[in-house]
Amino acid sequence: MALPQVKIGVIGGSGLYQMPALTGAVAQHIPTPFGDPSDALVVGELAGVPVAFLARHGRHHQLLPTELPARANIYALKTLGVEYLISVSAVGSLRSEVKPLDLVVVDQFIDRTRNRISTFFGAGIVAHITFENPVCPALAQVLIDAINTLNLPDVTVHRQGTYVCMEGPAFSTKAESELYRSWGATVIGMTNLPEAKLAREAEIAYATLALATDYDCWHPDHASVSVEMVVANLRKNVTNAQAVIQQAVTQIAQQPPPSKAHRALKNAIMTPLDHVPPATLEKLRPILAPYLKNPS
Ligand SMILES: CSC[C@H]1O[C@H](OP(=O)(O)O)[C@H](O)[C@@H]1O
Numbered sequence: 001m002a003l004p005q006v007k008i009g010v011i012g013g014s015g016l017y018q019m020p021a022l023t024g025a026v027a028q029h030i031p032t033p034f035g036d037p038s039d040a041l042v043v044g045e046l047a048g049v050p051v052a053f054l055a056r057h058g059r060h061h062q063l064l065p066t067e068l069p070a071r072a073n074i075y076a077l078k079t080l081g082v083e084y085l086i087s088v089s090a091v092g093s094l095r096s097e098v099k100p101l102d103l104v105v106v107d108q109f110i111d112r113t114r115n116r117i118s119t120f121f122g123a124g125i126v127a128h129i130t131f132e133n134p135v136c137p138a139l140a141q142v143l144i145d146a147i148n149t150l151n152l153p154d155v156t157v158h159r160q161g162t163y164v165c166m167e168g169p170a171f172s173t174k175a176e177s178e179l180y181r182s183w184g185a186t187v188i189g190m191t192n193l194p195e196a197k198l199a200r201e202a203e204i205a206y207a208t209l210a211l212a213t214d215y216d217c218w219h220p221d222h223a224s225v226s227v228e229m230v231v232a233n234l235r236k237n238v239t240n241a242q243a244v245i246q247q248a249v250t251q252i253a254q255q256p257p258p259s260k261a262h263r264a265l266k267n268a269i270m271t272p273l274d275h276v277p278p279a280t281l282e283k284l285r286p287i288l289a290p291y292l293k294n295p296s
């Protein structure tokens, strides 16, 4: 049976394993050439707008950051027709002004992962996407506007910030935490960078709504991060996150923001497509479709 087509995707991280506001939800199991996604993609409507939701670590939080099938996740979302992808993530704060329970609309990343595959390319096709601005500024602005429109009581929003993506699963040492602070980074997590790269390769606009849950382990006046602390703070602000997503989705549906990400491969593919092995072209068909002579 043909899959439903949905323009907006949401990846929920720690603490956001489902979206109760999603109506008419149907679970879609979408196998991909890169394996199975983290879980079924749940397709339904948020305030009347079709949305696909995916629990990043699986609905029971059973996948480590290193084990996340990021390629399958992004590929499956692309197969559904997703053009805008909102990531919701728990992060540690590396700055005193970003307090636990604050929201950060991240605009930069630093890659400290060591054991992830963050490209769809290879196997006879080479491409180099531009990644100077890893987050789609137009989609990030939608998140900021959504937060401002909601006027949530007691919520501080930071309109930009650099997210260090570490390998995990252990949290950082104090020396690492201080190192990232000396680099000027704002928050730390373990998941978003591979997703952002793969979404760009798949020409999907990507933005992150980061929920600060702790001060990692650098702050002299605050206890070091623990799962207990992260979960307690997530419980408090996951409702806010869902409200922001619903508002953002409404705004995207009313006025889809133009995004350069939607043409990210235009000048990125090095290998002439007639020199790419047919099996590779077939595997990447949903991603390469606009550039193929015979797209369907
Ligand atoms: C439960 S604390 C560490 C865990 O939380 C974050 O996950 P996500 O980005 O999916 O919200 C962090 O990256 C770690 O995976």
Ligand SMILES: Nc1ncnc2[nH]cnc12
Pocket: 090, 091, 092, 093, 171, 172, 188, 189, 190, 213, 214, 215, 216, 217, 225, 230
């Ligand atoms: N301090 C931290 N480090 C890495 N990932 C996190 N997720 C939430 N808090 C974190």
